[in-house]
Amino acid sequence: MSQRAMAQVSSETFARVQALTVAPALDWGEIDLDLLDERRRLVPPFPLDVLPPPWRDWIVEAARAATAPVDYVAQAVLAAAAGIATGGVGVSPAPGWVEPMKLWLAAVGAPSTGKSPALTTVRRLLHRLESERNQSEQSRDEGSPPRRIMLSSRSMPAIAAAVDESVHGFLLWHDHADGCLTPPFGSRGACPIENLPVSLLGTIEPDGTAIRPGAESALLARFLYAWPQQSSFCPLAERRPPRPEAVLAALRRLLDFAPARQQPRVLVLDKPAVAAFDAFLAERHGERGRSEGLEAAWSGKGGGAVARLACLLTLLAWSVSDLTEPGPVGHAVIERAIALWSDYYRPHARAFFRCAAPGDLDGRARRVVHWLQATKPFVVSREEVRRRALGETTNAAETDRVLARLVEGGALQRLAAETGPKGGRPALRWQVNPLLGAEQG
Template identity: 45%
Template sequence: MPPMLQTDQPSAQPDSVVRLVHGKQPAHAMGAAAWPDIDGALLDDRALAVPGFPVATLPLPWRTWIDDTARSVNAPADYVAQAVLAAVAGVCGAGVWVRVSAVWSDPLWLWLAVVGAPSSGKSPALAPVRRLLSALEKEGGAPRGVARAAPARKRRPPRIADRRIVDRGIVDRGIVDRGSVETLLEGASGNQRGVVLWRDEPAGCFAPLVAKGAAKSAIRALDPFPISILGALEPDRLAAALHRGEESLAARFLYAWPALPPFCPLADRTPARDDEALALLRAIRATAGTISEPLCLALDEAALATLDGFLAGLHAELREGEGLFAAWLGKGPGLVPRLAGVLHLLDWSANRASDPSIDVGEVGPGAVERAIALWGGYFRPHAKAFFDRVAPADLEARARRVVRWLLASGRGEVSREDVRRIALAQTVTASEADRVLARLTKAGVLRPIAPEARPQGGRPALRWEVNPALQIP
């Protein structure tokens, strides 16, 4: 059953602007020449609906816990689900490898982001999963009462390119929530599974990675280490970072930008069974190995055939892609097998709850099919919506971004440089800015001001008047 589409809640807009969509202008917004109605498509913050996280594709105990946790804090289930994926990747890291072929094996790490405006429920949704990880940290390296299950096949994965991790046994101080890239490297070097960077703060998970404009060098430094990331992002804060050329960083994340859920009455907020979720996560941690003795999850033949079909289709699409979204798509071949590994472990932990003797086994076609559906049907549209907001690559997305800026700034007139440098944060050329201005003029947002001759001569600067409707409080 496909996920139900959810309509996002756009940023609050003046009532007068909404009225303009229906063709009525306030009397005081009429100048000597009446303004045309503003094109409503440019007033919608995110015109396309994005799907909700397909919680129904997860095994029942995890599904129930995610739904109950989200409902208990009246937050999107998407945020809780992202945190669960990060938790599994965090407790496994280099202790679990997904093997696709003799020359293709990857450790189980993921970079995930929860996206939303301030007070959209990110912190309350992430906190319960953070508490589960903290509880596991306090238990130490040898989980009590859980025996490690042997996989059906155990093949040593290829060596990590740079073995700077010293074998000190299992060290479960694996959560880093502040500090720099150096802090991450220090934590990873002392942990035989890796670490998870957990950044739930306004600065976001990009903050330590884009410090001093050095995202590319940070990525190179982190690449040899099994580091997972979960962090919060506020789109409007991120635009400046991306215009400095940090696209390579943004392309590595899986984004969740859900709509706000409807209000849930207090009487309907069922407490989640944290003890059950902790037991499931504990079992996953117990079956993981270390970087020197990892658990290897091989894809079976049917799973390989399913993955091969996905890779073939994506390969054809990538040949025609360009820009930041194309870079994100290019990470798909590596991400889908790792997502399949996480889903396989979630399934195994749920099955093990009823049958402790069950084997981890190989990754089957079902897990790969769900990973493909999750990546393509959920993460892909969310990434597209996110990139259209923070780094728009097409004309319509850029025009909507300028309209948001005009609504926020209340300017009465603008120049091309205002639009190019401030509204679009220098992400476009002068000719591209001209196309945006032409679109806004056609949409009734702007109209050119007749240039005044300069006393000293020379070409007068071009300016545009802003539709007064966008300046009404």
């Protein structure tokens, strides 16, 4: 062993002995579950009460028949309604600000968790709607092109051609093995689709998703994710096909209302809704800097996402009402949209990002926790964490941020600085929470 290595070992040994003799008994709370579980903590189920009874009743029936979480069926219902309205409907939260009515929604889950069966229940409705509409139009005009609601093509030229040939928008349906994060063939990314009147519904398998830090942030930030817990088993005797009459009637009404792209309809917010939405935007502005990476990029699109969700909820409520025209967006609807984004979609997005993009702050902190559990040190230094736990993948400033996160999460506590055996600058040390299995001497 070199003299330098011996000196390092000697210094570390001195620090450990010193910590054991002078460190006070520390009060420890519970450790943040996000630091202990590299997968995710429990996420809330889809709040069905944001939807009117015909919709939520059908979602429950369809999910039971498919033995799938209601979340997946709800995602497909929202995507179906958004796809019908895409291109012809928008929402204006304020003068000069118009959000087009289109959404990108992802059903996240491992294989055989019910994603495809759940989505198929809604796809059948749209196929039936397309067939009905095309038969009706052909009886009136033999030369009219068929009305298409869905596109399943993964070719960018084919998608662009379909958009050019239609006066309406589409729902791009990407329920396939490669997942909805795979860019269309013939494009270098998702940006070309973002500029088209296209909503998107697709599936993602988190275990097969490896996100390169920074590479797909623009794409990932556009999706609203649903990654539900596994559904309870449903006995065969209780699996009955959902009754489609009410929701088909609602979808037909949406289809009749959806104008052409050349003559869009823009919904506005009433005054109470504007005040509630303004408060939401102010809260989001105050939270800037509290998140980073993918979560920050996703949260940055919260204003537009809430406006679009509010527009969609307004359309869904109108589709089963006696009102002649939808809108304006009311206070109760904007509050439901805010709650849907904040209390449902945000925790699901966080769960997905922390699984698929482990290079973020929490991912690094979890890596240190795993190292602490494996090596069981009593105290650690910044350099130990940087070199041994993080493999020299961070600089000193980044390591300090990781240590701060570990302190915040209850895994470490900073000790008072003590001067080494040869004097000089005091070394900074952190004591490890005994719950991580640290050897307490």
